[in-house]
Amino acid sequence: MNTVMVKAQGVRKRFGTTEILKGIDLSVERGSVTCLIGPSGSGKTTFLRCINHLEKVDAGRLYVDQQLIGYTERNGRLHEMKPRQTARSRLNAGMVFQRFNLFPHMTVLENIVEAPIHVLGRSRDEVTAEAHVLLDRVGLGNRGQAYPRELSGGQQQRIAIARALAMKPKLLLFDEPTSALDPELVGEVLDVMKSLAEAGMTMVVVTHELGFAREVSDQIVFMDQGVVVEAGPPSEVLGNPRQERTRAFLSKVL
Numbered sequence: 001m002n003t004v005m006v007k008a009q010g011v012r013k014r015f016g017t018t019e020i021l022k023g024i025d026l027s028v029e030r031g032s033v034t035c036l037i038g039p040s041g042s043g044k045t046t047f048l049r050c051i052n053h054l055e056k057v058d059a060g061r062l063y064v065d066q067q068l069i070g071y072t073e074r075n076g077r078l079h080e081m082k083p084r085q086t087a088r089s090r091l092n093a094g095m096v097f098q099r100f101n102l103f104p105h106m107t108v109l110e111n112i113v114e115a116p117i118h119v120l121g122r123s124r125d126e127v128t129a130e131a132h133v134l135l136d137r138v139g140l141g142n143r144g145q146a147y148p149r150e151l152s153g154g155q156q157q158r159i160a161i162a163r164a165l166a167m168k169p170k171l172l173l174f175d176e177p178t179s180a181l182d183p184e185l186v187g188e189v190l191d192v193m194k195s196l197a198e199a200g201m202t203m204v205v206v207t208h209e210l211g212f213a214r215e216v217s218d219q220i221v222f223m224d225q226g227v228v229v230e231a232g233p234p235s236e237v238l239g240n241p242r243q244e245r246t247r248a249f250l251s252k253v254l
């Protein structure tokens with residue numbers, strides 16, 4: 001089996017006339033955790049959204065599980081994916097957003113089971129049984145019948161993680177999953193993420209939580225102004241950065 005889950009080669013993305021990603025090269029190994037760090041506006045979220053096909057890559061190639069994002073290859077030529085193919089390819093990755101976006105009129109359980117039933121066409125009984133296991137996994141086994149408004153922000157984010165897992169994604173993408181939370185609720189979400197990492201989930205995490213990044217990452221990627229300045233294990237990128245730009249950023253945030 002190929003060991004690479006995400007491969008980016010020269011990925012470029014512009015909004016209007018402004019180029020936000022200026023040629024990203026990056027590899028994410030299957031079963032590993034990669035944290036993307038860097039100053040505000042450096043393109044971390046945009047890159048994550050490209051991996052999940054929420055943004056279209058303008059140039060370069062981006063593969064998830066060896067599948068080229070956004071294009072299919074026929075007779076040696078690349079063709080843009082049709083919307084249906086796009087929707088299918090997006091299922092490879094589950095995304096957890098800063099704001100949990102749970103459906104307010106549905107119970108916790110309904111929030112988790114609706115997509116597997118309606119998007120994947122799976123049986124309600126089977127998916128409901130799995131949802132209970134997922135709720136236990138995020139420490140909320142007894143809250144299936146609650147509505148999102150009855151839960152704290154940290155609990156809602158843990159439900160959002162369970163909802164993403166219910167689609168059985170090949171990798172999980174997290175976009176600053178704790179930055180909308182009260183500080184005392186951050187730890188409970190990070191603990192769930194740590195347990196997923198220990199269970200071997202492939203994860204790409206945009207985060208400002210450098211303690212978490214240091215503890216959990218196999219790879220830290222420092223991005224600045226649309227490029228990868230430095231990538232490597234935490235001991236190198238956080239402990240002994242080679243690039244002056246990395247050192248300057250860390251001296252401000254550590």
Ligand SMILES: Nc1ncnc2c1ncn2[C@@H]1O[C@H](COP(=O)(O)OP(=O)(O)OP(=O)(O)O)[C@@H](O)[C@H]1O
Pocket residue numbers: 015016020038039040041042043044045046047206
């Ligand atoms: N849909 C869009 N249209 C126009 N500009 C955009 C769009 N999305 C992002 N941008 C711009 O792209 C730049 C990079 O944004 P991005 O959110 O990727 O950065 P980031 O590194 O994740 O920053 P932060 O840490 O603040 O979330 C920003 O200047 C942002 O304003």
